[in-house]
Amino acid sequence: MKVGIIGFGVVGKKRYASILENTSYTVDAISENNSLARKDIPENIEIFEDYQLLIDSAKVDIVFISLPNKFAAEATVLSLKKGLHVFCEKPPAKTLAELNAVKAISAMCPDLKLMYGFNHRFHNSVEEAKSIIQNNTFGNLINMRGVYGKSQMINFNQDDWRTRREDSGGGILLDQGIHMLDLMRYLSGESFTQIFSFIDNAFWNFDVEDNAYVLMKSSRGIVAQLHSSATQWRHLFNLEITMEKGSLVLGGILTGSKSYGEETLTIITADPSNDRGAPHEAISKFNKDVSWDNEIKYFADCLVNNFAIKRGSIDDAIETMKLIEAIYKADPIWKKKYYT
Numbered sequence: 587m588k589v590g591i592i593g594f595g596v597v598g599k600k601r602y603a604s605i606l607e608n609t610s611y612t613v614d615a616i617s618e619n620n621s622l623a624r625k626d627i628p629e630n631i632e633i634f635e636d637y638q639l640l641i642d643s644a645k646v647d648i649v650f651i652s653l654p655n656k657f658a659a660e661a662t663v664l665s666l667k668k669g670l671h672v673f674c675e676k677p678p679a680k681t682l683a684e685l686n687a688v689k690a691i692s693a694m695c696p697d698l699k700l701m702y703g704f705n706h707r708f709h710n711s712v713e714e715a716k717s718i719i720q721n722n723t724f725g726n727l728i729n730m731r732g733v734y735g736k737s738q739m740i741n742f743n744q745d746d747w748r749t750r751r752e753d754s755g756g757g758i759l760l761d762q763g764i765h766m767l768d769l770m771r772y773l774s775g776e777s778f779t780q781i782f783s784f785i786d787n788a789f790w791n792f793d794v795e796d797n798a799y800v801l802m803k804s805s806r807g808i809v810a811q812l813h814s815s816a817t818q819w820r821h822l823f824n825l826e827i828t829m830e831k832g833s834l835v836l837g838g839i840l841t842g843s844k845s846y847g848e849e850t851l852t853i854i855t856a857d858p859s860n861d862r863g864a865p866h867e868a869i870s871k872f873n874k875d876v877s878w879d880n881e882i883k884y885f886a887d888c889l890v891n892n893f894a895i896k897r898g899s900i901d902d903a904i905e906t907m908k909l910i911e912a913i914y915k916a917d918p919i920w921k922k923k924y925y926t
């Protein structure tokens with residue numbers, strides 16, 4: 587299989603290394619419209635300036651799309667129409683409407699794989715939490731409480747497309763909070779139907795949110811709270827999952843910046859009558875971020891065995907985008923400003 591990488595920024599480069607390390611694929615084409623970034627493209631790879639040119643004429647079987655959000659849906663649609671398998675980074679689109687159009691095209695291409703990069707699902711701590719919840723070790727779920735925050739909208743001296751609504755579609759919730767929402771959906775298996783929120787852009791003052799405060803309830807009564815923030819001066823990833831007989835805490839996560847602390851999973855066994863609120867805890871620490879490599883291996887495995895994509899599918903992407911838009915619209919002021 588021959589691969590084309592579309593957008594050779596921070597993530598495009600990460601995917602390039604991971605594809606070479608974990609698959610038998612060759613990377614034959616890269617599209618990058620910034621002349622400085624093009625200098626980083628390794629030799630013997632065909633270079634296309636605009637992504638549409640690569641999709642149109644590169645001789646590849648798969649494309650990895652790591653472009654600014656505003657191009658994600660269109661690049662996916664064009665690639666599927668061209669008969670290419672697609673791996674696209676989150677967010678899958680700027681809006682749910684754009685993503686619905688992708689879904690319609692992908693439904694017409696049953697032989698092509700389409701996967702979205704929700705790499706947090708592939709962290710070891712998350713995999714272990716998922717299996718504990720699935721095994722029903724601590725009984726039914728009661729609630730989830732997550733915080734995911736960073737100290738600004740842009741890292742790594744990147745272009746500032748993330749701060750412009752027309753280019754990004756949304757702020758910190760769509761950019762980073764989307765991972766926490768995806769994890770909440772993935773780990774609980776719940777569909778959240780009642781949603782309350784406050785959406786704010788008062789600190790950084792861009793036309794995208796810098797804080798989203800969210801309270802949600804599923805039809806089965808599971809409650810989830812999320813704070814997604816771009817004013818979290820000390821970077822933080824924390825997700826508490828409370829069940830009837832214990833709880834799990836995903837604390838810290840290994841990322842490129844290493845600023846979210848050590849990746850740990852704390853398993854708390856509740857015995858409220860005897861432990862006086864200081865229960866038995868077992869902490870596992872994970873030292874390696876395997877998420878990017880394991881995600882690519884999963885995608886390659888689905889391709890070679892012709893398995894359906896079950897982690898990061900178009901349906902996952904649609905459900906998470908539905909949730910995001912419902913969250914934006916649950917704040918009456920934000921709704922009035924951007925959705926009427």
Ligand SMILES: NC(=O)c1ccc[n+]([C@@H]2O[C@H](COP(=O)([O-])OP(=O)(O)OC[C@H]3O[C@@H](n4cnc5c(N)ncnc54)[C@H](O)[C@@H]3O)[C@@H](O)[C@H]2O)c1
Nearest residue numbers: 593594595596597617618619620636637652653675676677
């Ligand atoms: N899974 C994750 O945790 C994760 C992490 C970071 C970013 N992402 C996602 O990956 C995508 C890319 O993010 P990034 O941080 O690499 O951004 P980036 O700005 O570093 O990279 C985007 C690249 O696309 C190039 N580009 C822009 N327009 C182009 C065009 N018309 N044709 C060809 N190239 C073009 C830019 O020059 C840039 O090099 C975003 O959707 C982002 O949300 C995912």
